Amino acid sequence: xxxxxxxxxxxxxxxxxxxxxxxxxxxxxxxxxxxxxxxxxxxxxxxxxxxxxxxxxxxxxxxxxxxxxxxxxxxxxxxxxxxxxxxxxxxxxxxxxxxxxxxxxxxxxxxxxxxxxxxxxxxxxxxxxxxxxxxxxxxxxxxxxxxxxxxxxxxxxxxxxxxxxxxxxxxxxxxxxxxxxxxxxxxxxxxxxxxxxxxxxxxxxxxxxxxxxxxxxxxxxxxxxxxxxxxxxxxxxxxxxxxxxxxx
Amino acid sequence: xxxxxxxxxxxxxxxxxxxxxxxxxxxxxxxxxxxxxxxxxxxxxxxxxxxxxxxxxxxxxxxxxxxxxxxxxxxxxxxxxxxxxxxxxxxxxxxxxxxxxxxxxxxxxxxxxxxxxxxxxxxxxxxxxxxxxxxxxxxxxxxxxxxxxxxxxxxxxxxxxxxxxxxxxxxxxxxxxxxxxxxxxxxxxxxxxxxxxxxxxxxxxxxxxxxxxxxxxxxxxxxxxxxxxxxxxxxxxxxxxxxxxxxxxxxxxxxxxxxxxxxxxxxxxxxxxxxxxxxxxxxxxxxxxxxxxxxxxxxxxxxxxxxxxxxxxxxxxxxxxxxxxxxxxxxxxxxxxxxxxxxxxxxxxxxxxxxxxxxxxxxxxxxxxxxxxxxxxxxxxxxxxxxxxxxxxxxxxxxxxxxxxxxxxxxxxxxxx
Numbered sequence: 001x002x003x004x005x006x007x008x009x010x011x012x013x014x015x016x017x018x019x020x021x022x023x024x025x026x027x028x029x030x031x032x033x034x035x036x037x038x039x040x041x042x043x044x045x046x047x048x049x050x051x052x053x054x055x056x057x058x059x060x061x062x063x064x065x066x067x068x069x070x071x072x073x074x075x076x077x078x079x080x081x082x083x084x085x086x087x088x089x090x091x092x093x094x095x096x097x098x099x100x101x102x103x104x105x106x107x108x109x110x111x112x113x114x115x116x117x118x119x120x121x122x123x124x125x126x127x128x129x130x131x132x133x134x135x136x137x138x139x140x141x142x143x144x145x146x147x148x149x150x151x152x153x154x155x156x157x158x159x160x161x162x163x164x165x166x167x168x169x170x171x172x173x174x175x176x177x178x179x180x181x182x183x184x185x186x187x188x189x190x191x192x193x194x195x196x197x198x199x200x201x202x203x204x205x206x207x208x209x210x211x212x213x214x215x216x217x218x219x220x221x222x223x224x225x226x227x228x229x230x231x232x233x234x235x236x237x238x239x240x241x242x243x244x245x246x247x248x
Numbered sequence: 249x250x251x252x253x254x255x256x257x258x259x260x261x262x263x264x265x266x267x268x269x270x271x272x273x274x275x276x277x278x279x280x281x282x283x284x285x286x287x288x289x290x291x292x293x294x295x296x297x298x299x300x301x302x303x304x305x306x307x308x309x310x311x312x313x314x315x316x317x318x319x320x321x322x323x324x325x326x327x328x329x330x331x332x333x334x335x336x337x338x339x340x341x342x343x344x345x346x347x348x349x350x351x352x353x354x355x356x357x358x359x360x361x362x363x364x365x366x367x368x369x370x371x372x373x374x375x376x377x378x379x380x381x382x383x384x385x386x387x388x389x390x391x392x393x394x395x396x397x398x399x400x401x402x403x404x405x406x407x408x409x410x411x412x413x414x415x416x417x418x419x420x421x422x423x424x425x426x427x428x429x430x431x432x433x434x435x436x437x438x439x440x441x442x443x444x445x446x447x448x449x450x451x452x453x454x455x456x457x458x459x460x461x462x463x464x465x466x467x468x469x470x471x472x473x474x475x476x477x478x479x480x481x482x483x484x485x486x487x488x489x490x491x492x493x494x495x496x497x498x499x500x501x502x503x504x505x506x507x508x509x510x511x512x513x514x515x516x517x518x519x520x521x522x523x524x525x526x527x528x529x530x531x532x533x534x535x536x537x538x539x540x541x542x543x544x545x546x547x548x549x550x551x552x553x554x555x556x557x558x559x560x561x562x563x564x565x566x567x568x569x570x571x572x573x574x575x576x577x578x579x580x581x582x583x584x585x586x587x588x589x590x591x592x593x594x595x596x597x598x599x600x601x602x603x604x605x606x607x608x609x610x611x612x613x614x615x616x617x618x619x620x621x622x623x624x625x626x627x628x629x630x631x632x633x634x635x636x637x638x639x640x641x642x643x644x645x646x647x648x649x650x651x652x653x654x655x656x657x658x659x660x661x662x663x664x665x
Contacts, residue, residue: 092631
């Protein structure tokens with residue numbers, strides 16, 4: 001599904017990613033953990049196509065294609081989805097209008113017919129159940145006036161609707177209370193179907209109690225310093241990042 | 249040297265244009281019109297003769313050069329104003345000339361008295377050519393649920409001097425929608441004066457859709473007088489015109505009143521939009537809210553000038569003014585200037601102007617969901633405009649504006665969601 005080879009990236013003059021190697025197979029859920037400033041969100045941004053970052057070395061293959069050559073929207077249409085740490089508010093555009101435009105752009109790319117308003121609403125009804133998002137929130141402008149939990153649920157709802165092949169969850173647990181976390185995790189788990197892959201980025205082990213990963217990687221200083229099974233997350237919880245090799 | 253020659257050229261264009269309008273006035277001077285109209289015409293032409301066309305030295309016209317308008321000559325358009333309106337029970341909607349003849353008692357106290365021809369040159373010009381127009385009268389206590397709508401159009405080139413008088417008596421309520429269109433290729437000049445009298449406890453919501461053709465010149469003045477405990481809102485949507493100046497002048501004459509003055513314009517090519525507002529807090533305890541938004545593309549130019557006068561006695565005034573401009577091209581320009589003149593000491597006045605491009609974070613968010621860059625930009629531009637469209641309280645107008653803006657930006661229709 002995704003193959004990252006020796007990825008280096010910088011912001012302005014500062015090198016943040018310093019040689020990442022990571023392979024994710026179809027259906028796998030990988031977690032990336034690491035202290036603040038280790039490069040977790042940079043990795044998410046580089047994969048989604050954020051233009052603030054400059055890739056200086058390495059390559060990323062996504063389903064055999066050179067991901068780094070694709071525009072932001074082309075990556076999304078090919079099936080990459082980033083659930084934002086800080087979802088962006090867009091006053092003046094309703095959630096439904098935005099999502100129909102997005103879904104139709106993706107469907108068009110896949111050679112599927114665009115959905116009319118009626119068909120779209122039917123699909124939306126089905127998907128909202130997953131994360132318990134109210135109709136009222138859908139009619140509101142994108143993320144405007146949403147609580148932190150509602151924003152994160154909206155991200156997972158979009159994920160369910162757009163049916164990506166590869167999802168990046170960037171600190172989806174941040175700012176969520178335990179009930180909201182459970183709803184979000186249930187939504188994510190419902191989307192695990194043995195084919196869809198996920199990269200779950202988090203600072204805390206807590207999220208991984210609910211979204212149980214196949215593999216856990218520790219990122220420190222722009223490199224993966226340790227990889228292991230789900231039990232690695234528990235070790236980190238007990239010992240902190242200090243005990244992990246390479247962390248500063 | 250070069251600029252002096254240029255200034256002289258403009259002055260001579262203004263002088264010959266002024267003469268052309270004085271000649272045009274001479275041609276209609278002998279018309280058989282009602283005494284009130286004759287009196288107003290005479291007063292108007294005298295003021296116009298005195299004031300002339302405003303030039304670059306006139307502070308109120310510093311960034312809008314009337315040269316392109318005055319380079320042409322115009323025949324005075326026929327009295328047929330192309331006014332169309334719907335009958336609404338309980339109120340009077342009639343041609344102004346008819347009202348002047350039949351109901352002088354109603355018209356005389358207000359016509360030509362809310363919009364001051366003695367100091368505003370284009371009001372003077374419009375008044376000099378006053379022939380007909382529209383009177384809307386809502387008697388005391390009458391609440392009109394259904395919006396009153398009228399539209400104007402042109403059927404040939406020339407100067408169209410339009411006049412509207414709206415009298416909403418105490419405790420009455422009115423929603424008024426104006427639409428202005430013109431034929432492409434006619435290169436028309438429209439001067440328009442709308443006088444609105446808002447009685448005590450009255451409530452008026454007013455909307456203007458300026459959809460003139462791209463070769464038309466549009467010079468409009470909205471003058472509003474508000475009695476105590478009244479509410480008034482006006483929303484201008486500027487789409488057309490080679491040069492469009494929309495002036496709003498609101499005067500509080502009674503306490504505890506509230507005015508909302510909003511405007512949205514979208515310009516491309518070489519269009520020039522000038523929005524000029526003056527809120528006169530002449531009495532205490534009144535609130536005014538102002539929000540103007542401009543979208544400028546191509547080599548278009550925008551001008552916003554917002555004046556708020558708070559007079560010495562106008563304590564407890566609360567005035568807020570905001571001007572936001574979206575520049576979509578490097579060649580588009582905006583001149584924006586708030587002007588607050590505050591002579592009272594216990595007031596709250598705020599103003600703010602922002603000029604910017606589309607938000608990168610929002611663009612990234614939309615694109616990361618598969619929306620192409622061009623469509624993402626269009627969607628955010630629409631969103632910027634929709635902030636004001638969403639405030640329209642007439643559902644049919646709101647929907648048609650929404651569709652119009654979506655179409656302009658090649659975005660799919662909303663349909664019913």
